[in-house]
Amino acid sequence: MTSQTAHAEPSDATDTDTDTAAIAVDVDRVSKIFRGETEVRALDDVSVGIRKNEFFTLLGPSGCGKTTLLRLIAGFEPPTMGAIRLGTRDISRLPPNQRPINTVFQNYALFPHMSVAQNIAFGLEMLGKPKAEVQRTVDEMLHLVRMEELKNRRTSEISGGQQQRVALARALAPHPEVLLLDEPLSALDLKLRKDMQIELKRLQHETGITFIFVTHDQEEALTMSDRVAVMSAGKILQVGRPRDVYERPAERFVANFIGESNFLDATLSGGTVELAAGGRFEVRVPEGVRDGAVSVLVRPEHATVHSGEPGEGEIAATAENVVYSGEATVVHLRLATGEAIKIRLANAPQGGEAPPRTGGAAAIRIAPGAVTVLRD
Template structure:
């Protein structure tokens, strides 16, 4: 559906020039929920604005369904955008806001009415169709903004951090709603966020960005379990980074223990950095036995569904172990100041390229 070829965007000139995007290449499939994920300033919103036509690329091309749209104005593109600020008309009803864009396109009244009814059903707001948008909740306003953007049946819907203004519980509910809407409409969604949980929850594929470049593209499981670079591993989820030595498909941790690993292309035997997720580390109180790693508990943090142990290894390295809580807790976890023995799940260690 979308092909972005060597897209570069430079703001300013001379010494004041800032390269927001650096020769980005990406292909987004039809009927895909595709997420651009990264920290503030990484270039994700700039890339979205290039697709929308709000900014022209300095170099490169953008194609939509095979057609070059690089120089088309926003109104000439079969693309709609939902912004962080929903920009609804507060004096209009819910139905009036959804109808507005269709009326501006000169659609017949019968078509406008039937489309508005379809969109109200899609976002489950039939009973609120006559309510002014200034009189409904933030989550309901977000649904109206989505319905208005979906009403002209665009080929692509762009979403620029549309959930960031919502509270945590509502944001989680809307994540599921967005995925449902994308599935029901069959429209390609391109979603921008800095929230890793949003990206993992909703996306078919994720592009992790930093410094104006895409570092890795993959489905949520690939991005989380097999990150290609240290930045990706650190940005997605909680991470332990440990020093190790790689030899013949095995790594030996500086803190002790040898493990079989898959070796990424281009990584040679020798000193490497490895990733170990906290939920893949088990801990018990007491001295380490064969196959276990010795540690000392620095801090214990209870967070409801899990307890996280912050530990120190004999090498001085810091490790987190995240352990799911039993229904009533069995009291067997080590306490602050205790010696602990750590066990690493099979296949849990990932060798990083950098």
Template structure:
């Protein structure tokens, strides 16, 4: 559906020039929920604005459905955008907001009414059709903004951090709703966020960005379980980074123990950095090969996190699920414990 070909975007000129995107290339499939994920200032919103036509690229090309849209103005692109602020008309009703874009396109009144009814059902807002948008909640406003953007049946819907203003519980509910809407409409969604949970929950594929570049593209499970490099591993989820020596298809940790690993392409034998997720670590039990000292224990409801230090001085933490009605007691600070690693827990990272 979308082909981003070697796109660069530079703002300013001379000494004041800033490269927001540097030779970015990525392909987004039809009917895909595709997420651009990264920290503030990484270029994800700039890339979204280039797809929308709000900014022209300095170099490179953008194609939609095989058609070059690089220089097309926004109103000539089959693309709609949902902004972080929603940009609703507060003096209009929910139905009037959804109808507005269709009316501007000159659609017949019967078609506008039918489409508005369909959109209200899609976002489950039929009972609110006559309420002003200034009189409904933030989550309801977000649904109206989605319905308005979906009403003209765009080929692509761009979403610029639309959940950031919602509280945690509502944000989680809307993550599921967004995925449902994308699945039911069959429209390609391109979603921008800095929230890793949003990206992992909703996406078919995720592109992790940093400093104007795409570092890795893949399904959420691959991004989380097989990050290509340290930045991706550190940005997605909680991480333990340990020093090790790679030899063939196994690593020997600096803290002790040799473990089988999947060797990444292009990584040579020698000193490497490896990733171990906290939830892949157990405390105690037979066969444990690493020893550590507990520094702190933090209870967080669904889990307890043990912060420890290895004999090498490397910090390491384990995330342990809390059993129902269990005492969940762990040894206190200063206690010596042994550590076990789940099979396949170690990921070798590229520099």
């Protein structure tokens, strides 16, 4: 994970949102209700603190409210209830042109009647910056996004990836406190998207601006973000570092939305779960979960399987399907309880231990700490 090695600052410090000094955007109990023929509650009592210099991602399926939250922070829509603060200043009622926040739009929204350089200069001109400064900043921005040669082109004369970079430069030029990005990579092809992911991380690092990024692509969210907020049906279900959200999802929806999951029945009693299929595991008990029947998560790559009878601490199963996919082999198994589980085995360079055969008896070993209790 490149983001962790690049800079080990705020994300590692504290995992609670109580540290208000470092908060860039404070979303405080915000609800947004659209009143049309039917009432739509796009955001339902959402609270989240986004820290300074953070690459923060709002992740969720379409219609979960992530874009609505972004538009509220930008000021394109007022919240129905609650407040949005920039630091400690309430900006809920400020129009967008009075917020030091800029947006990269999904369709880029470049001005078609202006050149690349004129597009980038627009925000600075509107702020009334002197001509020389506008010129200098535009040149800096062109350099930052590597578009110097194309500065006099019309925006209709450049490619999608280049338009994307102009949109970024235009939004960064006024040096906003917060940059909002609304699925900016969704229109690009895969190769370009990978390049732009790295480019965005570089820009965020070089400018030190707080980035709030909206996406429905879980991989994009995990690779780029310092922290991720997973949203569904107008609520934020979980906020955390990519690793926490992936390895310790709080709810079944989060586990299901990010990565592949096995859900198993278990009984919780005082910090230990016993799987219905057998095996006892020490677990972290999430807030609000009581002893009794629970649902637990095991990621497919957090367990191994071999053919034969189960040994100490292993679970008996029958291999139903074995799928080789290059780097890994995925084994679909059936437990004695009738539950299905799939396990991903990394393929060793040479033979190694052969995975179980289809229809054969197998034994599953779940890594310690790989069992996560879900609150659902």
